[in-house]
Amino acid sequence: EADIYQTPRYLVIGTGKKITLECSQTMGHDKMYWYQQDPGMELHLIHYSYGVNSTEKGDLSSESTVSRIRTEHFPLTLESARPSHTSQYLCASSDPDRGRTEAFFGQGTRLTVV
Amino acid sequence: QKEVEQDPGPLSVPEGAIVSLNCTYSNSAFQYFMWYRQYSRKGPELLMYTYSSGNKEDGRFTAQVDKSSKYISLFIRDSQPSDSATYLCAMTLINTGNQFYFGTGTSLTVIP
Numbered sequence: 001e002a003d004i005y006q007t008p009r010y011l012v013i014g015t016g017k018k019i020t021l022e023c024s025q026t027m028g029h030d031k032m033y034w035y036q037q038d039p040g041m042e043l044h045l046i047h048y049s050y051g052v053n054s055t056e057k058g059d060l061s062s063e064s065t066v067s068r069i070r071t072e073h074f075p076l077t078l079e080s081a082r083p084s085h086t087s088q089y090l091c092a093s094s095d096p097d098r099g100r101t102e103a104f105f106g107q108g109t110r111l112t113v114v
Numbered sequence: 115q116k117e118v119e120q121d122p123g124p125l126s127v128p129e130g131a132i133v134s135l136n137c138t139y140s141n142s143a144f145q146y147f148m149w150y151r152q153y154s155r156k157g158p159e160l161l162m163y164t165y166s167s168g169n170k171e172d173g174r175f176t177a178q179v180d181k182s183s184k185y186i187s188l189f190i191r192d193s194q195p196s197d198s199a200t201y202l203c204a205m206t207l208i209n210t211g212n213q214f215y216f217g218t219g220t221s222l223t224v225i226p
Contacts, residue, residue: 006157033214040122043202043216090157092214101146101165101206103214105157 003027006091006106013081013113021076021109023091029104030097032074035090036060037108043090049074081113117141120203120217129226133190137203137217140184144205144215147179149188152200152219161201162188193224 004025045058150158162177
């Protein structure tokens with residue numbers, strides 16, 4: 001069973017607010033990912049990390065930023081939330097160097113910006 | 115052209131039916147293939163994971179990979195109402211740094 005946790009599960013916030021979505025995993029995986037998921041659409045990669053102090057932007061343009069100071073923690077921050085940021089955000093991890101090529105997902109954060 | 119194509123459905127079947135879910139892909143270099151089940155308002159849960167071509171069975175679920183046709187399938191036998199969910203296919207290859215490519219998901223409803 002995957003041990004990857006996201007908080008909060010649901011968030012409703014006003015336009016212009018700064019928010020941080022938390023993601024933690026206890027599996028010691030090196031690689032972590034943030035995806036955005038909208039109904040009927042494929043998952044879009046917005047950020048990923050290969051390890052501590054390594055972060056890269058994904059294929060979906062995003063105004064968010066991430067950090068990876070510890071292996072287990074990969075928070076995503078929106079400096080100024082907008083209604084267009086309303087979506088489901090999914091955090092995932094994998095560790096192909098230890099034979100865990102598959103992605104393990106958290107339960108997601110459903111963000112609504114009003 | 116999308117890397118991975120998946121019929122979004124929706125698919126509705128009676129309880130006990132055999133369900134077949136499919137994805138096609140364009141990149142012949144994909145090596146690892148996954149199926150995820152996602153319930154409403156939850157994160158995707160890994161169901162099946164296969165490497166290269168062949169079949170893999172786990173209980174009522176069978177994953178099949180045909181690399182020559184660039185086609186993967188998930189079969190669900192004796193489908194149950196609890197199988198009602200969206201099913202996502204995914205694939206990856208190591209030399210892209212373990213980037214994943216997902217289908218859009220197929221919505222399945224099993225009617226009691």
